[in-house]
Amino acid sequence: MFEMIASPVKVAHLLMGNKIGPGATVIDATVGNGYDTLFLAEAVGVVGRVYGFDIQAEAIENTKLRLLKEGLLERVLLFHEGHENLAHRVTENIDGIMFNLGYLPGGDHRVITKPSTTIMALEGALKLLKPGGLATVVVYPGHEGGADEAQALDEYVAHLPKNTYSCVKITFVNRSRRSPYVLAIEKAQ
């Protein structure tokens, strides 16, 4: 068992957990089964706010139930809608945003995030990010369509202006070349 860097999701939580705290405003761009949403809802505290997006009703329902069970639903606004629309739904600036791409574990594996909408959402989110804010993206090149999305994202992030955004790619170097990795983008203060 690994404690600190067991998985890309864990790495993304480590980074985001160091950035946000009570009172933060954040987005979970892909709520799925609600694990990331729960992590964010705990981190932002009673006065913080989490916006969550997913295109699948099942994901919204799973997330709602998870938050209800933990008594944290009132901190979270869930949208059964694509994250490409986030700029229309979130009108305040944000401290952080998390993307966890690919398909819903335990759900329909044919419903996946897509390069064009993921990049549209990331672009919109970067505009909403406060100075010093952080975006994390867990990228899955291993499933069908995943490699195209990974390539498009790598290219998009590589071209972000270096004086405004500091971008890293965190890969697990002793795992398969197609194993998931993290992109993290911090906006300058």
Ligand code: SAM
């Ligand atoms: N963060 C989740 C968790 O903690 O359980 C896991 C997310 S899962 C890997 C990816 C999710 O992205 C799926 O639930 C899928 O429905 C969702 N998704 C796919 N396209 C989307 C889009 N355009 N906007 C928002 N969510 C999308």
